[in-house]
Amino acid sequence: xxxxxxxxxxxxxxxxxxxxxxxxxxxxxxxxxxxxxxxxxxxxxxxxxxxxxxxxxxxxxxxxxxxxxxxxxxxxxxxxxxxxxxxxxxxxxxxxxxxxxxxxxxxxxxxxxxxxxxxxxxxxxxxxxxxxxxxxxxxxxxxxxxxxxxxxxxxxxxxxxxxxxxxxxxxxxxxxxxxxxxxxxxxxxxxxxxxxxxxxxxxxxxxx
Numbered sequence: 001x002x003x004x005x006x007x008x009x010x011x012x013x014x015x016x017x018x019x020x021x022x023x024x025x026x027x028x029x030x031x032x033x034x035x036x037x038x039x040x041x042x043x044x045x046x047x048x049x050x051x052x053x054x055x056x057x058x059x060x061x062x063x064x065x066x067x068x069x070x071x072x073x074x075x076x077x078x079x080x081x082x083x084x085x086x087x088x089x090x091x092x093x094x095x096x097x098x099x100x101x102x103x104x105x106x107x108x109x110x111x112x113x114x115x116x117x118x119x120x121x122x123x124x125x126x127x128x129x130x131x132x133x134x135x136x137x138x139x140x141x142x143x144x145x146x147x148x149x150x151x152x153x154x155x156x157x158x159x160x161x162x163x164x165x166x167x168x169x170x171x172x173x174x175x176x177x178x179x180x181x182x183x184x185x186x187x188x189x190x191x192x193x194x195x196x197x198x199x200x201x202x203x204x205x206x207x208x
Contacts, residue, residue: 002061004016004023008048008049011049012042013032013041014042016032016052016059017030024061026063028063028064028065029063030061031062031063032059032060032061033059033060034058034059034060037060040059138150138159140165141161141178142165142166142168142169142177143161143162145162147162148162148163148164149162149163149164149190150162150163150190150191151166151188151189151191152189152191153188155176155181155182156178156179156181159191160176160177160178161177165177166188167188
């Protein structure tokens with residue numbers, strides 16, 4: 001810790017920086033920052049002893065070259081965060097399309113495969129709300145787990161649950177497990193050829 005003494009006329013960013021350089025015996029270009037690493041800028045607010053004499057304010061001094069390296073590292077981290085955020089937004093959009101597609105069976109295969117390709121080509125990080133979206137769209141309405149061997153019924157025309165669960169349900173009830181409509185003579189249809197794509201959704205579902 002370095003304590004410097006200064007006159008009112010020296011209470012500027014340039015003046016304090018010079019005092020610090022003299023105190024530590026190093027006259028390399030320096031940057032003064034707050035405790036968060038934000039550079040202090042010359043301004044009306046940082047001019048005058050009232051700013052520099054506040055005991056609660058801690059001022060850090062760092063060589064300009066080191067400061068630039070730190071800032072470059074921060075920018076790279078922010079860039080990666082922006083890329084991840086963009087990826088999350090794209091995944092969210094695809095999941096929303098997928099849930100909508102689950103209500104119209106002809107579109108579901110293309111929607112699921114598009115999400116599969118997206119997940120395979122980039123790092124996917126989902127928020128709790130996005131995981132909840134997957135749960136709502138692909139959770140069996142009977143066992144409440146991720147759907148195994150997905151099936152849909154004529155009455156709903158949408159995926160309702162696992163084949164085993166739905167078959168067992170229909171053995172004991174005349175009402176659809178999802179819409180509660182009468183399912184007398186109602187046929188269930190298994191969705192084939194999507195085991196790979198559903199495994200991708202399941203892996204996202206199980207990340208929670």
